[in-house]
Amino acid sequence: xxxxxxxxxxxxxxxxxxxxxxxxxxxxxxxxxxxxxxxxxxxxxxxxxxxxxxxxxxxxxxxxxxxxxxxxxxxxxxxxxxxxxxxxxxxxxxxxxxxxxxxxxxxxx
Amino acid sequence: xxxxxxxxxxxxxxxxxxxxxxxxxxxxxxxxxxxxxxxxxxxxxxxxxxxxxxxxxxxxxxxxxxxxxxxxxxxxxxxxxxxxxxxxxxxxxxxxxxxxxxxxxxxxxxxxxxxxxxxxxxxxxxxxxxxxxxxxx
Numbered sequence: 001x002x003x004x005x006x007x008x009x010x011x012x013x014x015x016x017x018x019x020x021x022x023x024x025x026x027x028x029x030x031x032x033x034x035x036x037x038x039x040x041x042x043x044x045x046x047x048x049x050x051x052x053x054x055x056x057x058x059x060x061x062x063x064x065x066x067x068x069x070x071x072x073x074x075x076x077x078x079x080x081x082x083x084x085x086x087x088x089x090x091x092x093x094x095x096x097x098x099x100x101x102x103x104x105x106x107x108x109x
Numbered sequence: 110x111x112x113x114x115x116x117x118x119x120x121x122x123x124x125x126x127x128x129x130x131x132x133x134x135x136x137x138x139x140x141x142x143x144x145x146x147x148x149x150x151x152x153x154x155x156x157x158x159x160x161x162x163x164x165x166x167x168x169x170x171x172x173x174x175x176x177x178x179x180x181x182x183x184x185x186x187x188x189x190x191x192x193x194x195x196x197x198x199x200x201x202x203x204x205x206x207x208x209x210x211x212x213x214x215x216x217x218x219x220x221x222x223x224x225x226x227x228x229x230x231x232x233x234x235x236x237x238x239x240x241x242x243x244x245x246x
Contacts (some may be wrong), residue, residue, distance in 0.1 A: 052121070057128075078122060078177060
């Protein structure tokens with residue numbers, strides 16, 4: 001399933017369009033950045049409530065195509081700018097992480 | 110090839126710039142993606158450690174055909190008990206750093222897992238030098 005299909009199916013708000021046609025291989029949900037650094041795999045979507053620039057830095061380093069901010073998270077201005085610079089698809093869900101994970105799991109399990 | 114970067118105390122905004130730059134170079138050199146991933150995980154973690162704990166420092170990266178050597182040297186408090194620091198889950202990070210999602214005690218274990226050689230020289234009240242090597246062959 002592509003990033004674009006996930007945006008449509010989950011009704012996500014897209015703050016930075018990038019990697020829309022990229023195939024998503026899974027997802028990783030964590031607010032601990034070293035956990036993501038150590039354990040997330042490239043091609044996965046990252047689900048988090050962290051809204052600062054280090055998230056996009058890590059997404060870029062780990063080849064994570066898209067980040068979903070849960071509970072209507074508002075990214076810091078420099079995070080949004082960095083997502084644009086690094087071509088990270090930045091998405092927002094109104095749902096909490098549990099619901100986002102459940103819905104996404106049903107789609108790409 | 111040799112690259113040098115500067116680390117500023119508490120400057121999380123620019124965290125990852127060195128790792129990002131090294132990643133670009135390694136990609137251009139056609140280094141195997143698995144080795145690029147290992148390198149950037151280790152370098153980013155070491156960079157974050159220095160930003161979070163030390164008063165400033167430098168990153169030196171040497172790349173040749175056979176290996177990547179990364180030296181992150183800081184002026185800082187040093188690590189009083191290195192065995193404890195290497196344990197997963199042990200951290201002395203501040204509340205502010207933890208709020209950002211760091212300080213879970215996974216940084217040094219991540220570095221160890223992703224490098225072939227890890228050497229840590231530390232002196233309390235002086236600083237810490239972390240030397241990490243990733244072999245490419």
